[in-house]
Amino acid sequence: MRLRTFLSCLTGLTVLAVLPLAAQQNCTVQPDTQYTSQILKDTTLTEFDTSLTNHLNVSSCVEPPDKFLGHIVGAPNVLDKIEKIEAYMAQLASQSPRVKVYDIGKSEEGRETQLVVISSAETIANLGKYTGITAKLADPHGLSKEAAEALIAQGKPFYWALGSIHSPETGSPEMLMELAYRVATDPSPFYQNIRQHEIVMITPATQVDGRDREVELYNHHKAHPKEPQPGLIWWGHYVSHDDNRDGLTLSLRLSQIVMDTTMKWHPTVMHDLHESVPYIYVMSGTGPYNPWLDPIEINDWTQMAYYDVDHLNEQGVIGAWTHGFFDGWAPNYMLDAAWMHNIIGRFYETYSINGADSGLSKLSSGETSREWYRPSPPLPKVYWSARNNINLQESGVLYAMSNVATNHEHFLRDFYLMSLHSIDMAKTEGPAAYVFPANDPRPGLQARLLQTLQRQKVEISRATGAFTAKGEIPGDKAKEWHFPAGSYVVRLDQPYSREAAALLGQEYYSPKSPRNYDDTGWTMGALGNVETVQVTDPKVLQVPMTAVKGTVEAPGGARGAAHIFAIDANADPNIAMFRYALASTPMEVAEKSFEMAGRKFNAGTVIIRNSSASALNAAAETAGVRLLGLAAVPKVPMHPLLAPRIAIVHNWSNTTNDGWFRVSFDEMKLPYDYVALNKLGTIPDLRSKYDVILLPPNDRSLAGIVNGVSGKQPIPWQNTADMPNLAPPGLDSTPDIRGGLGLAGLQRLGEFVAQGGLLIAIGPDMAVAADTGMTPDVTLRQPRGLDAPGIVARAQITDLDSPIAYGYSPDLDIYYSAGPLISISSGGRGFEGFGGGGNQGRASGIGSVTSPDILQTRPSDSVLLTKSLGKLTLKEAEKQTPARRFDGGPAGPPPRVIVRLVKNPDDVLLSGLLTGAKEIANQPMVVQTRHGEGYIVLFATNPFRRNETGGEFALVLNAAMNYKNLNAGAKPKKTPVTDNPSGN
Ligand SMILES: [Zn+2]
Structure with missing residues (x-):
């Protein structure tokens, strides 16, 4: 029905057009009836299509996507790998003088990231002229207003569409092939306008490594529908969904590639394509917007969003909307590359069921409600297809490109003005x-x-x-x-x-x-x-x-000719880099501060005796640490500084958090083994394999950590003939991802610590130790009445003599995000009532909050205690009480609190959103306990958050390098520390 109507429309039109350029003189286009009929067949409602995408023309010179791929873009049940997509783009470039392709950089796993540039043949032949103009507008030092206006009049804006940074969001790399073909070949005035006034940039997939893994998994599942299928475990090489949260430090290759390309081309608009929200959300955001943004940037988001939505609505599209999703605050997204570099950064969320699947889409009332910003909301229930997604994405992007082409001077002027405001x-x-x-x-x-x-x-x-x-x-x-x-x-x-x-x-x-x-x-x-x-x-x-020309490097090297060298402790992670670079060289650490040659050295100063000065110098230069020659060994207690064998543990459902640990460790060239949670229980002697086991925040609950992935039959994650990229070097593989740490794993971890290993547990994973009896004096509690979503909080080092604190000054700011808090008691674990109420102050009952409760039918606690003591005094009784025992090991010294948030609730927040500061003021953030021969260190903060928390790295690295001597500097055992969990 739809098809016949459309084709009968076409027959009356002149669709044969001669392209204007000499290079394409002999090229003709005519309706591609086969492609068009397939589009209409695969689209489930005309409300999910527009006049831009409901047909395709075939060019006599340039092959449309289906001839190359074997299917139309958005065909059901098929996705293409990155090489094929990039090869199609390269073919476009070989067939059309309007297209050029560039390799803009290699991913962590060595794949090419592609940039496709499309405009008129004349523009493409003179790209240097246009990048020269945007480069001048990008840095308007010494540029007069008149000169800037002249450049704006001659220049052309660049519109960069970036596909699939989130690999399970699969539509955009397919869509961008069809879009590229249309922009390169379509003779209609709509496309002529784009080619004449604008330069289109396309990166089909931003996350190229994850694209291949996702497509392999998807296609394998289509071929073997009965096999159990894991989700995509590693999206890129490191941090799954967070590859779009690297805007602050640009630690991932894709972020660096985008940033470097931005500097070469100075695009006017960068447009990220995502898929999560029905049917097409055009970003403007609710605010609060990032307070450093130029108001022009925010105005353009809004103007462009309404332009796109309006044009989609005019075409009868339903479910196109803006505003109510995402705030626009944190500059930690990939969009930051645009925002903070005077480029308009925007994104879409469009909708797919799963890859290229079709099926019934059922939405919640929250997704379908009519709002002021969503007057035509998505439907509660409708049959959805992959092609619907392609139509809406592609139409939206084309309208946006058309907007920028039509208003090319406006957008170039805004780019210039934002650059000007920045230098002002x-x-x-x-x-x-x-x-x-x-x-x-x-x-x-x-x-x-x-x-x-x-x-x-x-x-x-x-x-x-x-x-x-x-x-x-x-x-x-x-x-x-x-x-x-x-x-x-x-x-x-x-x-x-x-x-x-x-x-x-x-x-x-x-x-x-x-x-x-x-x-x-x-x-x-x-x-x-x-x-x-x-x-x-x-x-x-x-x-x-x-x-400064060239990269800033930390000063390093050895000074003074001596047999004894020292590195003053300064909580710099470079010390660990140096320690590992010379892993076999014995090194010691001074447990106390000392003075020598008129200089004070901190506790934790590294001492190296009788080593080759030239080897030390070379390693110190590379690591960026300063070695000072000493005349003699300082007379202070010392212990060895070790280069321990570290395991970083991951689970099989979400690798984002442990991924950031790997990013930081790899950047510092610190060696580690990457081990799955469900493998720990199968390693009989963990202690002989590892010295330090690091549990990043893997899961939100102990149950999740212990039980892991469930399923009736084994779920493998390993390379096969048709999935050769699931487990490249550096990632993990297994015949079965099911199960978590398990009870066996818990027991092995307990044995590992009891035999002298160090367990470092972070955030919710602290439960592995604290909720299983490994830390009898330390329990966890969930904060109440607290809102602290990813903040910078002020803390203090409360135990400067602890090896974990070596080199730190008393004040330290840390990252905190409302995770579990650490409670310390002297009398073992209290009963944790409903709602995790243990140690929460008194229970509900008789009296006031400060008076003791009266329990019915029994004398008071103090009467019963006195009676039980008989003739003994309390002091005498305490003296003759044997040390509490746990798992056969002797009870250790009381827990040591290394870092606490500051006491005054009004002083806790440095940056971000915080309500309920009283709940966390004075709370322990880093605590060390003893278990058997080893130690457990708990972090209520996340010391490896998105490679942003360099100040906390040394807390973990100090603990690791001193793992055998974490009792150094401990105060003589007195009354155990008791912590008032209310923080007051
Ligand atoms: Zn996304």
């Missing part, structure tokens, strides 16, 4: 600069943060002399600073000042604002344990300085 920041809204003092005690972490800024293309300068300026570390009081020569200066009169200011500043998210979508605080100096001094007076820009 220093003298208008400020601050003028951030200064990184040359005498920061942690030059390794300082270099690390400066490298992050460099990856973001922020220019760094270096003061050639000493200078003074009034300034403040965000969140602290302003004071007069004396900066030594060599201090780094991040000038905020540069094109990417917004990026620097957003990373280094302090942010406040009001509880009255709409619900946050992701982390709410991220102050990078604080998370990195680096001094970043914000200076407001623009005079700082006149300080003599030179631009």
